Amino acid sequence: MVKIADxxxxxxxxxxxxxxxxxxxxxxxxxVKQRVQNSITALGYHPHAGARSLAxxxxxxxxxxxxxxxxxxxxxxxxxxxxxxxxxxxxDHDVLLLTQDEGESGLRRVAGSSLADAIIVMDVELDDPRLxxxxxxxVPSVLIGFPADTSGLTCVDLDFVAAGAACVDHLHELGHRCxxxxxxxxxxxxxxxxxxxRVARGFRDAIARHDMTGSTHPCGITREAxxxxxxxLLHEHPDLTGIIVHxxxxxxxxxxxxxxxxxxxxxxxxxxxxxxxxxVSRFGVSGVALPADAVGSTAVELVMAKLDGEAxxxxxxxxxxxxxxxxxxxxxxxRRRLKEKA
Amino acid sequence: MVKIADxxxxxxxxxxxxxxxxxxxxxxxxxVKQRVQNSITALGYHPHAGARSLAxxxxxxxxxxxxxxxxxxxxxxxxxxxxxxxxxxxxDHDVLLLTQDEGESGLRRVAGSSLADAIIVMDVELDDPRLxxxxxxxVPSVLIGFPADTSGLTCVDLDFVAAGAACVDHLHELGHRCxxxxxxxxxxxxxxxxxxxRVARGFRDAIARHDMTGSTHPCGITREAxxxxxxxLLHEHPDLTGIIVHxxxxxxxxxxxxxxxxxxxxxxxxxxxxxxxxxVSRFGVSGVALPADAVGSTAVELVMAKLDGEAxxxxxxxxxxxxxxxxxxxxxxxRRRLKEKA
DNA sequence: ATGAAAGCGCTAACAC
DNA sequence: GTGTTAGCGCTTTCAT
Numbered sequence: 117m118v119k120i121a122d123x124x125x126x127x128x129x130x131x132x133x134x135x136x137x138x139x140x141x142x143x144x145x146x147x148v149k150q151r152v153q154n155s156i157t158a159l160g161y162h163p164h165a166g167a168r169s170l171a172x173x174x175x176x177x178x179x180x181x182x183x184x185x186x187x188x189x190x191x192x193x194x195x196x197x198x199x200x201x202x203x204x205x206x207x208d209h210d211v212l213l214l215t216q217d218e219g220e221s222g223l224r225r226v227a228g229s230s231l232a233d234a235i236i237v238m239d240v241e242l243d244d245p246r247l248x249x250x251x252x253x254x255v256p257s258v259l260i261g262f263p264a265d266t267s268g269l270t271c272v273d274l275d276f277v278a279a280g281a282a283c284v285d286h287l288h289e290l291g292h293r294c295x296x297x298x299x300x301x302x303x304x305x306x307x308x309x310x311x312x313x314r315v316a317r318g319f320r321d322a323i324a325r326h327d328m329t330g331s332t333h334p335c336g337i338t339r340e341a342x343x344x345x346x347x348x349l350l351h352e353h354p355d356l357t358g359i360i361v362h363x364x365x366x367x368x369x370x371x372x373x374x375x376x377x378x379x380x381x382x383x384x385x386x387x388x389x390x391x392x393x394x395x396v397s398r399f400g401v402s403g404v405a406l407p408a409d410a411v412g413s414t415a416v417e418l419v420m421a422k423l424d425g426e427a428x429x430x431x432x433x434x435x436x437x438x439x440x441x442x443x444x445x446x447x448x449x450x451r452r453r454l455k456e457k458a
Numbered sequence: 459m460v461k462i463a464d465x466x467x468x469x470x471x472x473x474x475x476x477x478x479x480x481x482x483x484x485x486x487x488x489x490v491k492q493r494v495q496n497s498i499t500a501l502g503y504h505p506h507a508g509a510r511s512l513a514x515x516x517x518x519x520x521x522x523x524x525x526x527x528x529x530x531x532x533x534x535x536x537x538x539x540x541x542x543x544x545x546x547x548x549x550d551h552d553v554l555l556l557t558q559d560e561g562e563s564g565l566r567r568v569a570g571s572s573l574a575d576a577i578i579v580m581d582v583e584l585d586d587p588r589l590x591x592x593x594x595x596x597v598p599s600v601l602i603g604f605p606a607d608t609s610g611l612t613c614v615d616l617d618f619v620a621a622g623a624a625c626v627d628h629l630h631e632l633g634h635r636c637x638x639x640x641x642x643x644x645x646x647x648x649x650x651x652x653x654x655x656r657v658a659r660g661f662r663d664a665i666a667r668h669d670m671t672g673s674t675h676p677c678g679i680t681r682e683a684x685x686x687x688x689x690x691l692l693h694e695h696p697d698l699t700g701i702i703v704h705x706x707x708x709x710x711x712x713x714x715x716x717x718x719x720x721x722x723x724x725x726x727x728x729x730x731x732x733x734x735x736x737x738v739s740r741f742g743v744s745g746v747a748l749p750a751d752a753v754g755s756t757a758v759e760l761v762m763a764k765l766d767g768e769a770x771x772x773x774x775x776x777x778x779x780x781x782x783x784x785x786x787x788x789x790x791x792x793r794r795r796l797k798e799k800a
Numbered sequence: 801a802t803g804a805a806a807g808c809g810c811t812a813a814c815a816c
Numbered sequence: 817g818t819g820t821t822a823g824c825g826c827t828t829t830c831a832t
Contacts, residue, residue: 166826
């Protein structure tokens with residue numbers, strides 16, 4: 117194994133000079149710098165990670181805790197993870213993969229042994245059991261998702277309240293006055309998943325602001341459950357012209373069901389979705405995409421800032437971006453009005 | 459930070475004794491062992507990973523290279539990864555996550571800096587550009603998937619040849635004599651993805667062995683492409699009674715399409731699938747599941763064996779397990795014969 | 801069965 | 817702008 121002393125000898129400098137060339141922590145003459153770099157490539161030198169972390173008290177590794185057994189949409193998890201790895205590498209850090217089932221002790225182990233300098237935790241729930249550990253741990257951490265109490269933490273996620281509102285705003289602009297939110301299964305609301313509730317809040321706020329009629333409907337993820345909910349919905353609200361759906365697995369089936377019920381989308385019924393961009397774009401649905409890449413890279417930026425001792429906000433909310441596709445159009449009623457005017 | 463000397467003092471032993479209690483590399487009296495363990499928990503001691511890897515030349519980390527941008531079925535990737543992490547933890551190792559796009563240099567970096575003791579590479583292609591590096595690297599590696607030439611490597615995967623054959627065998631036993639393989643898109647065969655070709659080989663071998671009629675059909679992943687292929691197929695082979703499908707995205711649509719074509723499954727047409735178990739079981743399809751967990755844990759076992767200096771086979775093929783569900787039944791023709799006999 | 805001591809390869813004062 | 821040196825916290829001979 118080639119070590120720093122070998123490089124130093126080869127470049128006719130001291131070991132510390134090699135170290136400083138690598139870290140850039142002190143000015144080095146252009147000539148020496150060049151010589152050292154040549155020797156490094158000539159010998160194929162790679163600094164020993166362990167020695168480095170021992171001497172510098174920095175492992176240049178960040179731990180990423182992923183929820184492997186959860187009911188989350190898996191491709192999104194992957195996108196998160198990919199984005200975290202890529203961003204971390206851009207900051208010269210590596211990523212250690214931890215599973216949620218190691219729980220609190222996993223966090224303590226990784227932090228305690230200086231395996232990682234920081235921790236990113238995905239899919240945090242409202243009252244997550246790991247929160248106390250994260251607060252008291254001496255390594256910086258960033259959470260993806262919002263717990264009930266963010267004090268003493270750093271959290272990042274899509275602004276789901278704004279996302280819910282953005283969907284309503286979009287429908288309102290198109291002249292819709294009676295809309296519905298097709299949400300997650302009841303269980304998701306009860307178990308503290310935060311974002312489900314937040315979308316509902318954004319929805320209700322916007323409905324009130326625009327003086328519209330709106331109702332929210334938890335909805336199962338099976339085709340049958342969805343069909344039942346939708347039929348009830350159409351029956352109880354005959355003047356419904358817009359549906360906002362925040363429930364990944366039913367986006368596709370919902371479109372089919374509406375067709376089966378004799379409603380053309382978007383002519384008779386507009387549909388807006390909040391969900392993973394692969395899903396949303398695959399079905400050509402207007403809506404707000406879950407910005408997995410942005411969330412991942414933001415999490416890394418926040419972690420790096422904390423490692424540099426900078427102060428960061430407890431909550432970072434990513435602005436929703438609504439993309440208009442083929443499932444939303446002017447409300448039937450307002451189109452009728454337009455014709456009458458003509 | 460509490461270090462080994464602190465534990466030693468607290469337990470009134472030397473540092474080396476603490477180290478040996480931890481590693482078990484030399485006999486320690488029950489009494490001392492107990493005292494040391496008490497001190498460890500009392501002080502909340504965690505050995506410093508960097509110091510450890512420096513002194514022992516072992517990081518206790520294995521690198522896992524995942525193909526993030528590939529066309530692979532993402533949930534399966536996740537299952538692999540989860541299985542690798544869990545198995546690694548059972549061997550007291552952690553997992554470093556690398557993305558495929560770091561390529562060969564990523565492997566050299568991780569190995570060269572002693573960040574990881576070993577490398578597991580997922581989704582290896584027939585002529586993977588990273589193979590030379592993997593062969594010459596001084597750290598052990600295990601590949602998930604088979605390249606064209608496995609010499610000097612250690613590979614593990616489902617035995618796709620046997621899987622293809624098992625599907626044919628199953629149909630043969632049910633009395634089917636004319637079957638078809640609905641495979642991956644043409645592009646997958648051209649690009650060297652190994653398993654596609656291997657399934658086809660197993661299929662053809664079994665067809666020949668049983669003296670059956672069989673044809674293989676590459677198939678696009680869109681609903682339309684699949685529908686076209688299926689209609690051609692039904693038209694050209696009127697006596698077709700069984701379809702083996704090895705193409706994740708079309709498993710569901712295929713069942714619908716057959717129904718639309720007036721074929722009842724399994725009464726008129728049996729369907730066997732090779733694919734991710736979540737998919738296969740979701741649709742109640744008979745078939746061979748991709749044993750992600752088994753592949754992941756086997757990969758870890760192989761890596762551990764290599765780290766222990768044991769010799770391991772270049773190729774480990776996991777036996778396919780065919781599960782019979784609701785989409786296969788006795789061939790219509792043979793049932794007719796049975797009736798005639800009665 | 802236990803202890804003492806010599807590194808492992810690197811970084812960061814401290815010197816000049 | 818560069819060199820010297822004292823650790824970083826652990827493992828593992830060597831010694832008893």
